[in-house]
Amino acid sequence: MGEIRLSVVAPCYNEEAVLRDFHRRMSAACLAACGDSHEIVLVDDGSSDRTWPLIEELADADPHIVGVRLFRNHGHQLAVTAGLSIAKGSRVLLIDADLQDPPELLPQMMQIMDGGADVVYGQRASRSGETAFKLATASLFYRMLNRLSAVPIPRDTGDFRLMNRTVVDILRGMPEQHRFIRGMVSWIGGRQVAMPYAREPRFAGTTKYPLRKMVSFATDALTSFSTVPLQLAVWLGLMSAVFAFLILTYAVVQWMLGNVVPGWASSLVAISFFSGVQLVVMGVFGEYLGRVVQEVKRRPLFTIAAIRQAGVSTPLPADYYKMGAAEQGALLDTQLRKASC
Numbered sequence: 001m002g003e004i005r006l007s008v009v010a011p012c013y014n015e016e017a018v019l020r021d022f023h024r025r026m027s028a029a030c031l032a033a034c035g036d037s038h039e040i041v042l043v044d045d046g047s048s049d050r051t052w053p054l055i056e057e058l059a060d061a062d063p064h065i066v067g068v069r070l071f072r073n074h075g076h077q078l079a080v081t082a083g084l085s086i087a088k089g090s091r092v093l094l095i096d097a098d099l100q101d102p103p104e105l106l107p108q109m110m111q112i113m114d115g116g117a118d119v120v121y122g123q124r125a126s127r128s129g130e131t132a133f134k135l136a137t138a139s140l141f142y143r144m145l146n147r148l149s150a151v152p153i154p155r156d157t158g159d160f161r162l163m164n165r166t167v168v169d170i171l172r173g174m175p176e177q178h179r180f181i182r183g184m185v186s187w188i189g190g191r192q193v194a195m196p197y198a199r200e201p202r203f204a205g206t207t208k209y210p211l212r213k214m215v216s217f218a219t220d221a222l223t224s225f226s227t228v229p230l231q232l233a234v235w236l237g238l239m240s241a242v243f244a245f246l247i248l249t250y251a252v253v254q255w256m257l258g259n260v261v262p263g264w265a266s267s268l269v270a271i272s273f274f275s276g277v278q279l280v281v282m283g284v285f286g287e288y289l290g291r292v293v294q295e296v297k298r299r300p301l302f303t304i305a306a307i308r309q310a311g312v313s314t315p316l317p318a319d320y321y322k323m324g325a326a327e328q329g330a331l332l333d334t335q336l337r338k339a340s341c
Helices: 019-034 051-061 076-086 103-114 132-148 165-172 181-188 211-225 228-256 264-297 325-340
Strands: 006-012 038-044 065-070 091-094 119-127 157-164 192-199 304-309 312-314
Touching (some): 006 019, 019 103, 051 065, 051 304, 103 119, 119 181, 157 165, 157 181, 165 181
Parallel strands (some): 006 038, 038 065
Antiparallel strands (some): 065 304, 304 312
């Protein structure tokens, strides 16, 4: 295919109900935006349904499709990272395969980038099909994150965005395990332009972000881009120390006045208060410490079982994960070229 102008990276987890429609609409949008000079990287994030066999079928029938199968479910953010390690285009579009973010917006995003933008990110003007709880918690999350983070992160945005190669290469070089990609892209900087759009309901299937995963994702975002929780822990410790000193002063004064009346209630309240504060502070420190431990282990961010293109499945060599980003990219480019021949 020669030089690739556009790569589309789409993580897929149990998306068999929507994958064919996504391929059809995404392919049409790519053809309208840049003709044949594109590839669509579909990353199977350890699906338990027929997502991978469908990706194989699509990759065998369409030379623009590159299928990537992860060894296990790594989560959305790491699946996106795996796709970025494969993408070779001078521009890269991140989009989920559930069709909530319309592929048909791609030509408009390309035009904005033609005007000099480094990143064009979709900003949700409306969100159809979302529950009141989801909308309220999302709004609260972005407001709290912007207050706590040293990096301004646009509100009402997801990972739906078009990035140029410079931003993609910087993003690929960022090694953190607990990833919040929309925040990482904001941290990179450059000219980042919002494109308001109406987010559609999920085309088919069920959401892959239950409450537990939403809380985990929010924790990753807060700990990755803010040290305010650590500062709050310090202030809680200082407040508890002041409170303890006041109680001690009160007890000494009452003893000097001869008003020594034994009471279990006040003792129980004081003990409970201090114990609660200590547990909160230890929990906050533990959350950050746990992330430091994960980072220093230097484990691979993801593990790829195989890459499928043009009817050929390409396994990765054992030393792939010891290579730098540039070496990995060169190896993948060589293997994919062989597969497409």
